[in-house]
Amino acid sequence: MKRFENKVVWITGASSGIGEATAYQFAQEGAKLILSARRIDELKRVKKQTKLDESQVFILPIDVENIDEIPKKAQEAVAHFGRIDVLFNNAGISQRGSVLETDMAVYQKIMNLNFFGVIALTKAVLPTMQLQKSGQIAITSSLSGKLATPMRSGYCASKHALHGFFDALRSEVYQDNIGVTLICPGYIRTNISLNAVSADGSKFGKMDDNQANGMLPEECAKRIVDAIAKNKQEVYMGGKEVLGVYLKRFFPKLLSKIVRGQMPK
Ligand SMILES: NC(=O)c1ccc[n+]([C@@H]2O[C@H](COP(=O)([O-])OP(=O)(O)OC[C@H]3O[C@@H](n4cnc5c(N)ncnc54)[C@H](O)[C@@H]3O)[C@@H](O)[C@H]2O)c1
Numbered sequence: 001m002k003r004f005e006n007k008v009v010w011i012t013g014a015s016s017g018i019g020e021a022t023a024y025q026f027a028q029e030g031a032k033l034i035l036s037a038r039r040i041d042e043l044k045r046v047k048k049q050t051k052l053d054e055s056q057v058f059i060l061p062i063d064v065e066n067i068d069e070i071p072k073k074a075q076e077a078v079a080h081f082g083r084i085d086v087l088f089n090n091a092g093i094s095q096r097g098s099v100l101e102t103d104m105a106v107y108q109k110i111m112n113l114n115f116f117g118v119i120a121l122t123k124a125v126l127p128t129m130q131l132q133k134s135g136q137i138a139i140t141s142s143l144s145g146k147l148a149t150p151m152r153s154g155y156c157a158s159k160h161a162l163h164g165f166f167d168a169l170r171s172e173v174y175q176d177n178i179g180v181t182l183i184c185p186g187y188i189r190t191n192i193s194l195n196a197v198s199a200d201g202s203k204f205g206k207m208d209d210n211q212a213n214g215m216l217p218e219e220c221a222k223r224i225v226d227a228i229a230k231n232k233q234e235v236y237m238g239g240k241e242v243l244g245v246y247l248k249r250f251f252p253k254l255l256s257k258i259v260r261g262q263m264p265k
Contacts, residue, residue, distance in 0.1 A: 002030030003229045008081040010034040012064055012121065013091030015042035017190030018140060021221035022088060027052050029225060034077050034084075036062040037091060064091045064117035065109065074124030083132055086228060087125045089118045090140040094192050095155040097199030106201050107154045114158035119165060130176045138181040138228050139166055143241060145184055147248045147255060150263040155196075170233065179231040183224050184245070186238020187214030215239065 009026045013019035015037035023033055027050040035043045040061050047057045058080045062073050078084055092114045097106065122137055129135030144152060145159030163182060170180040187210040196204040215238050227235040236242045247255040 002028075004086075004225075005030035006032070007085040008032045008034065008083050009086040009088060010036065010060075010077055010084050010125070011088045011090060012036045012062065013140070014046055015039050017192065018185065018188060018217050018220055018224070019088070019090040020046050021217035022090065022224050023050055025218075025221040025225045026086075027056075029229075031086075032081055033057045034060055034080065036060045036073075036077075038063050064121065065112045067112065067116055067120045070117065070120040071124045074121065078125070078128045084125050084128055084135065085132075086136045086138065087122065087129075088138045088140075088224075088228070089121060090138075091117070092140060092158075093155075094196035094204075095152050095198075096193070096196050096204045097151060099153050101199035102154065103199065103201060106197055106199065107157075109197060109201070110154040110158050111161075114155070115161045115165075118162065122169070126173070126178070129178050130173070133177050135176075135178045136181065136228055136231065137166070137169070137178065138183060138224070140224075141182050141184050143184050143186045143236065143238065143244060145182070146236075146245045147259070149259050181228050181232055182234045183227060184234065184236045185215070185220055186236070186241040187211055188220045188238065189214045189216055210241075 004026055009031040011019050011023055014023050014035035023035060023046055026033060033050065035046055035057060037043055038061060043059045047059055050057055060073060060077055093110060095110055118139060139162055141162045142159045144156045145163050148156040166180050166182055189211055193208040193211050194205055198204050220237055223237045236245055244255060
């Protein structure tokens with residue numbers, strides 16, 4: 001028996017990187033998929049590559065920044081297979097820019113997508129999971145949700161905010177048999193830095209060495225699906241950067257010193 005046989009999994013940011021790799025992993029584990037992101041063509045490509053039956057995958061284009069639209073999208077998602085077993089809030093955007101130079105509009109965009117959109121989607125799906133008396137909500141946070149590095153103040157703030165919100169939610173929905181899994185990747189080999197937003201709102205457009213040498217998304221996806229299957233509360237993955245979580249907890253001043261060294265000269 002596959003772990004997600006007949007389970008319905010809704011993934012945002014499914015058109016590339018971690019979300020795409022996770023779609024393939026869930027497909028292998030027997031899930032039916034709802035794939036969301038903004039680009040339909042990319043979602044169709046991913047759907048094809050899952051090798052699932054046409055009827056097992058539903059493409060639902062969504063712009064997570066468009067918060068007013070989210071309740072209607074959630075209704076469509078629930079109506080399609082009649083239930084949602086896993087909501088994987090994965091869509092997100094990173095940042096490269098100093099606090100002094102970054103426009104307020106950039107902070108608003110990051111918070112809208114990485115935080116408010118995620119809350120809106122979660123609130124829209126929760127009543128269905130409560131009726132089912134089961135469900136799992138997973139969120140791609142980041143090691144940047146546990147510690148902070150320069151040039152990513154808005155990104156770090158948005159990911160830290162997720163921890164406050166979802167730790168609170170976990171205790172509220174425990175009695176409904178709904179679990180919450182916060183996923184904290186380190187450096188994963190995706191286009192996240194290319195797609196990151198710069199101080200003036202333009203695309204950063206460069207591949208960071210850390211990402212280029214990071215963990216493969218396929219390995220990351222295996223660990224994510226495993227953490228969700230086991231209802232883990234919080235998981236870390238990546239290379240030696242994961243040690244930062246423990247430095248922050250036990251040697252915070254040492255971590256500050258290391259992090260200072262990451263400020264571009
Ligand atoms: N790659 C890393 O090193 C890393 C590390 C920690 C956390 N993360 C997190 O992983 C998640 C996925 O990022 P990734 O690394 O796969 O990068 P990516 O840029 O390849 O993927 C981002 C996904 O989000 C989607 N997306 C962006 N804006 C959207 C919007 N407004 N509405 C709907 N979808 C939108 C994109 O289309 C894409 O599918 C993000 O939340 C990111 O913060 C990535």
